[in-house]
Amino acid sequence: MPEITTSYEPAQVERTWYAAWMAAGAFEGKPSAGRQGYSIVIPPPNVTGVLHMGHLLNNTLQDILIRRARLEGKEAMWIPGTDHAGIATQTVVERELRKSKLTRRDLGREKFLERVWSWRQEKGDTILEQLRRLGASCDWSRTRFTMDPGYSQAVIGVFVELFRRGHIYRGKRLVNWCPASLTALSDEEVIIKPVNGTLFHVRYEITDRPGQYVQVATTRPETIPGDVALAVHPEDPRYAGLVGKTVWRPLNRAPIPIVADTAVDREFGSGALKITPAHDKVDFEVGLRHRLPVIDVLNADGTLNADAGPELAGMERFAGRKKAAELLQASGNLVKEEPYTNNVGFSERADVPIEPRLTWQWWLKYPRVEEAKTAVRDGQIAFYPERWSKVYLHWLENIQDWCISRQLWWGHRIPVWYRKGLDRDRLSPDELRDPTKVHVSPAGPGDPENWEQEEDVLDTWASSWLWPFVTLGWPDAAAMDKQGFDYFYPTTTLVTGPDIIFFWVARMIMAGLEFTRPGEPLERRIPFRNVYFTGIIRDAQGRKMSKSLGNSPDPIELIGKYGADGLRFGIISIAPQGQDIRFQEERIEGGKNFCNKLWNACRFRQMSGPAGAKLEFGHFDADDHAILHRLVRVTAELERCFREFEFSAAVQALYTFFWNDFCDWYVEVSKAKLANEATRGNCLAVQDFVLRQTLLQLHPFIPFITEELWKQLGFGAEGMLLMRDGRVQTAAQLEAGLREAGIVIDQTSADSIEAVKAFVSQARALKAERGLGSRRDVKFVAAAGEAAWATLQAHHAKLLRMAGATAIDRGEGSDAMPAAVTPLGVLRMDASAAIDLGAERARLTKEREKLAQHVAGTQARLGNSSFVDKAPPAVLEGARRQLADLQTKLAETDRLLQNLK
RNA sequence: GGACCCUUAGCUCAGUUGGUUAGAGCGUUUCCUUGACAUGGAAAAGGUCGCUGGUUCGAGUCCAGUAGGGUCCACCA
Numbered sequence: 001m002p003e004i005t006t007s008y009e010p011a012q013v014e015r016t017w018y019a020a021w022m023a024a025g026a027f028e029g030k031p032s033a034g035r036q037g038y039s040i041v042i043p044p045p046n047v048t049g050v051l052h053m054g055h056l057l058n059n060t061l062q063d064i065l066i067r068r069a070r071l072e073g074k075e076a077m078w079i080p081g082t083d084h085a086g087i088a089t090q091t092v093v094e095r096e097l098r099k100s101k102l103t104r105r106d107l108g109r110e111k112f113l114e115r116v117w118s119w120r121q122e123k124g125d126t127i128l129e130q131l132r133r134l135g136a137s138c139d140w141s142r143t144r145f146t147m148d149p150g151y152s153q154a155v156i157g158v159f160v161e162l163f164r165r166g167h168i169y170r171g172k173r174l175v176n177w178c179p180a181s182l183t184a185l186s187d188e189e190v191i192i193k194p195v196n197g198t199l200f201h202v203r204y205e206i207t208d209r210p211g212q213y214v215q216v217a218t219t220r221p222e223t224i225p226g227d228v229a230l231a232v233h234p235e236d237p238r239y240a241g242l243v244g245k246t247v248w249r250p251l252n253r254a255p256i257p258i259v260a261d262t263a264v265d266r267e268f269g270s271g272a273l274k275i276t277p278a279h280d281k282v283d284f285e286v287g288l289r290h291r292l293p294v295i296d297v298l299n300a301d302g303t304l305n306a307d308a309g310p311e312l313a314g315m316e317r318f319a320g321r322k323k324a325a326e327l328l329q330a331s332g333n334l335v336k337e338e339p340y341t342n343n344v345g346f347s348e349r350a351d352v353p354i355e356p357r358l359t360w361q362w363w364l365k366y367p368r369v370e371e372a373k374t375a376v377r378d379g380q381i382a383f384y385p386e387r388w389s390k391v392y393l394h395w396l397e398n399i400q401d402w403c404i405s406r407q408l409w410w411g412h413r414i415p416v417w418y419r420k421g422l423d424r425d426r427l428s429p430d431e432l433r434d435p436t437k438v439h440v441s442p443a444g445p446g447d448p449e450n451w452e453q454e455e456d457v458l459d460t461w462a463s464s465w466l467w468p469f470v471t472l473g474w475p476d477a478a479a480m481d482k483q484g485f486d487y488f489y490p491t492t493t494l495v496t497g498p499d500i501i502f503f504w505v506a507r508m509i510m511a512g513l514e515f516t517r518p519g520e521p522l523e524r525r526i527p528f529r530n531v532y533f534t535g536i537i538r539d540a541q542g543r544k545m546s547k548s549l550g551n552s553p554d555p556i557e558l559i560g561k562y563g564a565d566g567l568r569f570g571i572i573s574i575a576p577q578g579q580d581i582r583f584q585e586e587r588i589e590g591g592k593n594f595c596n597k598l599w600n601a602c603r604f605r606q607m608s609g610p611a612g613a614k615l616e617f618g619h620f621d622a623d624d625h626a627i628l629h630r631l632v633r634v635t636a637e638l639e640r641c642f643r644e645f646e647f648s649a650a651v652q653a654l655y656t657f658f659w660n661d662f663c664d665w666y667v668e669v670s671k672a673k674l675a676n677e678a679t680r681g682n683c684l685a686v687q688d689f690v691l692r693q694t695l696l697q698l699h700p701f702i703p704f705i706t707e708e709l710w711k712q713l714g715f716g717a718e719g720m721l722l723m724r725d726g727r728v729q730t731a732a733q734l735e736a737g738l739r740e741a742g743i744v745i746d747q748t749s750a751d752s753i754e755a756v757k758a759f760v761s762q763a764r765a766l767k768a769e770r771g772l773g774s775r776r777d778v779k780f781v782a783a784a785g786e787a788a789w790a791t792l793q794a795h796h797a798k799l800l801r802m803a804g805a806t807a808i809d810r811g812e813g814s815d816a817m818p819a820a821v822t823p824l825g826v827l828r829m830d831a832s833a834a835i836d837l838g839a840e841r842a843r844l845t846k847e848r849e850k851l852a853q854h855v856a857g858t859q860a861r862l863g864n865s866s867f868v869d870k871a872p873p874a875v876l877e878g879a880r881r882q883l884a885d886l887q888t889k890l891a892e893t894d895r896l897l898q899n900l901k
Numbered sequence: 902g903g904a905c906c907c908u909u910a911g912c913u914c915a916g917u918u919g920g921u922u923a924g925a926g927c928g929u930u931u932c933c934u935u936g937a938c939a940u941g942g943a944a945a946a947g948g949u950c951g952c953u954g955g956u957u958c959g960a961g962u963c964c965a966g967u968a969g970g971g972u973c974c975a976c977c978a
Contacts, residue, residue: 218978265977273978282976584913586927593940604937768944773932854922867958875920882921
């Protein structure tokens with residue numbers, strides 16, 4: 001067996017094992033009768049993307065779940081893939097084009113799409129490669145892309161089917177228009193931000209009362225040429241006589257009516273509102289109610305058009321705003337301007353203010369809204385943390401039709417063909433469904449020469465909402481059979497960020513309910529049973545990580561620095577359920593350190609003797625009972641953590657157990673036990689028992705190093721070469737297994753170690769406080785009772801080593817010796833140096849203070865008759881025992897103090 | 902305007918149905934290159950759990966209010 005090196009070097013180990021796993025097909029998931037399935041679909045990252053901290057957390061969690069499921073004996077399967085990310089990808093390629101002074105229109109649709117495809121060819125696998133570096137155990141043979149042929153077919157088929165079912169229609173509405181990307185966006189893609197601007201107070205002269213004005217306030221004077229009315233509240237006495245009259249529009253001068261509408265807030269400004277239906281949602285609705293015309297003064301790219309009037313036409317919208325204010329000023333119609341902060345919608349992708357714009361778009365009335373609510377409300381789909389279900393339900397309660405068309409080229413082109421020569425903007429709803437005028441099918445019309453296909457493509461999310469079942473072969477029966485749809489659907493757990501709860505999670509639920517297993521019960525049609533929402537990773541100052549701030553570390557660099565395992569362990573340890581995470585690189589360093597600790601503990605085991613030692617109950621001592629007891633406890637805790645998706649708690653539990661209980665105590669006491677031939681074999685066997693289970697429990701979190709150690713320690717024998725074939729034991733199984741080997745963990749014996757630990761700790765403190773921490777020639781005397789002395793005797797060799805002492809004798813010692821009260825009697829140190837009475841007195845006095853306080857507190861509680869009457873017996877008993885202990889200690893400490901001269 | 906989250910040690914955070922003396926990592930102080938590990942070991946300092954009330958024998962934990970920070974939703978020009 002090759003010797004384990006002195007420190008853990010991740011790079012080589014990671015490369016070797018990932019290749020070995022792939023070669024062994026260790027990540028493949030196939031339906032397996034009689035075994036429980038466990039499936040996850042990856043939230044597909046953008047095909048042009050690179051791994052960021054969010055992906056890191058998200059995918060580490062998925063890998064943990066999948067690897068744990070394997071070790072629990074489940075058939076685990078994780079589907080990877082990428083999303084074509086319409087706007088994002090198209091923008092990236094257009095930016096590239098611009099470098100050679102070209103636009104997509106210069107190339108034309110076909111040539112441009114060729115460019116995008118070759119870009120995807122070149123860059124599309126980067127992020128998947130990065131996921132492998134992280135250790136993600138995806139079934140790569142199942143990798144999907146939302147634009148690959150089968151997937152596209154499904155997306156198109158779904159459009160056609162939803163159209164047939166009456167869920168899809170074409171309508172002219174005000175949409176969120178992105179003047180940078182030149183496309184409509186859904187409401188979810190708009191981010192409202194406060195913007196510091198100016199509020200302009202403008203007066204409109206009443207046409208038949210020259211010199212009299214109605215004043216309105218606006219933040220957007222450039223849209224005044226689009227005004228078609230002023231509106232006032234019908235019950236506003238100030239304007240009672242004016243409704244029905246007209247005023248002069250102050251830019252592009254023309255008379256416009258004053259109408260009465262309850263949408264106006266009388267309290268705001270002058271109580272009069274300018275109505276610009278083309279550029280404001282409320283105004284649009286007012287316009288509809290009053291049958292007002294619509295004057296659109298903006299071009300698609302946000303510049304002002306001819307309808308804005310000769311002075312403004314052609315100007316960029318913000319320059320136009322300034323110009324409009326100047327024109328108003330010049331005509332005397334600008335009453336005043338004041339600084340004003342209002343909320344403006346920004347395009348999520350392009351980060352420019354969106355324009356409400358009246359355009360023809362395709363809309364979807366969501367299917368299965370009620371079922372989608374039920375599934376979460378009644379718990380067929382469980383959210384972790386649960387509180388997100390409120391956000392989800394609230395959105396569904398107020399759900400609006402989804403604008404699914406995008407004026408882009410990169411995406412799934414809408415499968416609608418219009419008869420040539422048809423004016424598609426004058427189609428009535430009935431004509432839209434007339435097959436002689438509009439053709440809707442996956443394959444297109446048989447006589448394409450007579451038709452023109454819709455130019456628009458579908459919103460990216462209108463493809464990714466099918467992800468959980470299309471990746472399992474839907475709707476093709478043969479593919480579904482091959483990919484195990486029956487076995488793996490619904491998937492078990494979805495891990496994602498709460499920021500896409502509407503974009504993706506809610507929509508997937510509705511799609512799953514609408515399209516899978518028609519006629520079957522709800523719990524068979526949902527796309528997943530659990531949804532785990534991660535927190536958002538922020539920087540040390542709590543800011544979101546972003547490219548522009550440059551505050552986002554590169555996970556691949558972190559892997560280089562700390563190893564994939566160290567990074568995984570570190571990131572999970574700072575990611576409690578449901579809370580945002582402040583990234584601190586020190587915690588990642590902590591992960592690396594843990595790996596090194598694990599490495600060296602296994603190295604120690606390997607150096608101590610060959611594998612294959614057998615547990616011998618006859619040689620069990622209290623330390624063996626204690627460590628196995630703790631192992632069972634931490635195993636139970638891990639079960640709970642996985643049940644409740646508490647990953648950072650799991651890591652914490654494993655850390656404490658392994659570092660404090662195993663390394664700091666058991667391994668240290670082992671050194672004495674290993675030196676004794678009688679106890680040696682059993683001690684090695686106990687270590688193996690603990691290490692085997694611990695490696696299995698750590699494997700999902702830190703797969704590479706555990707796999708390497710598993711092999712190094714020879715645990716991979718017996719036909720289980722890879723850890724994935726090992727089985728993590730439940731707490732119950734651990735105990736049952738031990739019992740079969742004739743071993744019963746004795747709780748009392750295990751508990752007795754606490755007293756021994758306290759004794760050692762006190763001894764070390766006595767030394768450290770006098771600067772003798774490193775001296776190993778110190779003698780102690782312990783004034784121990786019979787039972788305590790028996791315990792000290794039983795652990796004698798270990799105690800000498802642990803405390804760093806040459807002798808621990810039974811005896812009173814002298815009052816001149818530094819002393820401490822331990823659970824195993826008063827311990828005195830035979831210090832050769834003269835004792836500092838003052839320091840000694842101070843230390844003991846402080847100790848006494850603490851004890852006295854606790855005694856008083858406990859006495860007060862026990863003296864309270866309602867406590868004694870009402871507290872449960874166990875609590876009462878605990879308090880009594882505590883009081884007795886404290887009083888003994890206090891008395892001893894008092895005696896020590898008195899004897900100090 | 903509505904909903905939700907956070908406030909615990911110098912810093913970043915745990916704290917599971919209320920129950921012994923509130924924990925961890927990092928940082929700090931002192932000592933230690935002892936034959937797994939200095940990516941380490943030992944010891945120690947450090948908290949009236951944002952504030953005010955209430956429920957209870959008992960509150961960091963439950964309730965009400967309040968201050969500060971954050972997130973999401975919402976058509977106030």
